[in-house]
Amino acid sequence: MHRLSTLKQAIRTEAHRLGFTHFVVSPAHPVPHLQTYLAWVSAGRHADMGYLARTDTLAKRGDPGLILAGCQRVMCLAMPYNPPHAPVDETRPGYGRISAYARTTDYHLIIQEKLNALESFIHAQAGEGIGFKSYVDTGPILERAFAAQAGLGMFGKNTNLIIPKAGSYVFLAVILTDLPLPPDAPLNRDPCGSCQRCIEACPTECIRADRTLDAARCISYLTIENKGIIPDPLKSQVGSWLFGCDICQMVCPHNARAASQPGALGQLRLPEFMDVVEIITWGQAEFKAVTDDTALSRARLRGLVRNAAIVLGNQREIQALPALKTRLDQETDPTIQDALQWALQQIETSTRDG
Ligand code: B12
Ligand code: SF4
Numbered sequence: 001m002h003r004l005s006t007l008k009q010a011i012r013t014e015a016h017r018l019g020f021t022h023f024v025v026s027p028a029h030p031v032p033h034l035q036t037y038l039a040w041v042s043a044g045r046h047a048d049m050g051y052l053a054r055t056d057t058l059a060k061r062g063d064p065g066l067i068l069a070g071c072q073r074v075m076c077l078a079m080p081y082n083p084p085h086a087p088v089d090e091t092r093p094g095y096g097r098i099s100a101y102a103r104t105t106d107y108h109l110i111i112q113e114k115l116n117a118l119e120s121f122i123h124a125q126a127g128e129g130i131g132f133k134s135y136v137d138t139g140p141i142l143e144r145a146f147a148a149q150a151g152l153g154m155f156g157k158n159t160n161l162i163i164p165k166a167g168s169y170v171f172l173a174v175i176l177t178d179l180p181l182p183p184d185a186p187l188n189r190d191p192c193g194s195c196q197r198c199i200e201a202c203p204t205e206c207i208r209a210d211r212t213l214d215a216a217r218c219i220s221y222l223t224i225e226n227k228g229i230i231p232d233p234l235k236s237q238v239g240s241w242l243f244g245c246d247i248c249q250m251v252c253p254h255n256a257r258a259a260s261q262p263g264a265l266g267q268l269r270l271p272e273f274m275d276v277v278e279i280i281t282w283g284q285a286e287f288k289a290v291t292d293d294t295a296l297s298r299a300r301l302r303g304l305v306r307n308a309a310i311v312l313g314n315q316r317e318i319q320a321l322p323a324l325k326t327r328l329d330q331e332t333d334p335t336i337q338d339a340l341q342w343a344l345q346q347i348e349t350s351t352r353d354g
């Protein structure tokens with residue numbers, strides 16, 4: 001036991017050196033809050049994110065031993081990213097907003113490399129025979145639930161994991177292992193009390209009372225994961241969000257003092273507001289040049305052009321009419337055509353009425 005406590009401390013120190021600000025260890029069994037997850041999926045709240053409901057991934061979410069034979073612990077790590085700077089209601093005509101997490105080189109790439117380095121460190125310390133499987137975001141594992149179970153933070157009403165004093169602008173990562181490191185205890189506190197700010201501020205009212213989301217209505221889902229047409233009533237709720245949404249975190253008092261983070265995720269590569277008229281004119285080459293190796297590449301060109309049109313429609317941006325019309329003349333993709341037509345209609349109606 002003593003040897004494992006010493007090893008755990010050495011791993012924590014190395015994790016900090018690699019840029020993770022928090023490191024805790026959770027037992028792998030039983031899986032925390034699995035029933036909440038299963039009920040969420042059964043109710044279809046995962047929208048079109050089919051990977052969340054596949055039978056094989058459901059089984060793995062229920063038993064980390066199906067991912068790593070003999071899995072005993074889930075090491076949970078957090079790495080903060082730069083918070084948004086402009087106020088929550090700031091709109092810049094002709095510009096769309098991108099969520100704070102997406103402004104550096106894609107965190108999946110950076111953090112996975114650091115997880116590999118941490119695994120190598122543990123192998124060097126404790127022997128090559130130790131089993132690992134690490135994930136950042138993309139694995140079939142309830143990252144937030146394990147992190148909460150080991151006291152890394154607490155679930156807020158906005159469903160994000162909130163770390164005391166640090167807030168929620170953090171990425172989570174996990175390393176499953178067969179090494180029986182001493183586990184950490186949960187915090188067992190509610191970070192919210194009577195606060196409801198995120199629920200009141202969410203434009204699409206998708207935050208549910210049981211601390212889950214109706215993902216189909218969340219702007220983050222609509223602008224990133226949803227590959228098809230955004231329903232008209234939700235288009236207006238997207239506001240100026242070009243990629244992702246930070247509103248429920250921006251209004252959260254736990255993030256009031258979130259500090260700019262130096263270093264671990266590298267330089268900011270994208271601005272907080274991007275020129276959406278320009279994006280309307282983009283082809284694959286321009287898209288690739290700007291978004292390569294950033295999280296924005298996940299939306300693909302068609303997603304980003306769709307979102308840019310919706311932002312312009314919401315802003316009633318008259319200057320954008322020529323670009324929108326030119327693109328519509330050339331466009332063959334029905335999802336983009338729909339967004340362009342909607343934007344033109346919004347702008348033309350407002351010009352007529354105003
Ligand atoms: C699918 C997904 C989404 C979906 C659905 C989000 C959701 N809230 O369910 C969409 C596309 C909308 C999304 C959006 C965002 N996401 Co996302 N997403 C995921 C992903 C891949 C799975 C989440 C999931 O399983 N959801 C289903 C719900 C039911 O499960 P859950 O989130 O674990 O929720 C648990 C709690 O509700 C808990 N619970 C319920 N009641 C109670 C009560 C108590 C007291 C407790 C303790 C727990 C509890 O039980 C649930 C089951 O574990 C995770 C990575 C991962 N593998 O976990 C990232 C992840 C959650 N996303 C992340 C981020 C950064 C975001 C965005 C901020 C990005 C952005 N700026 O646009 C937004 C935030 C939106 C929001 N308010 O949640 C981070 C969150 C970091 C954090 N501090 O929490 C994660 C962990 C990725 C990462 N590795 O860093 N995301
Ligand atoms: S990310 Fe935006 S749309 Fe999604 S729950 Fe938070 S405020 Fe609502």
Ligand code: SF4
Binds near residue numbers: 158251
């Ligand atoms: S805004 Fe208030 S209710 Fe929402 S997560 Fe933060 S503290 Fe909780």
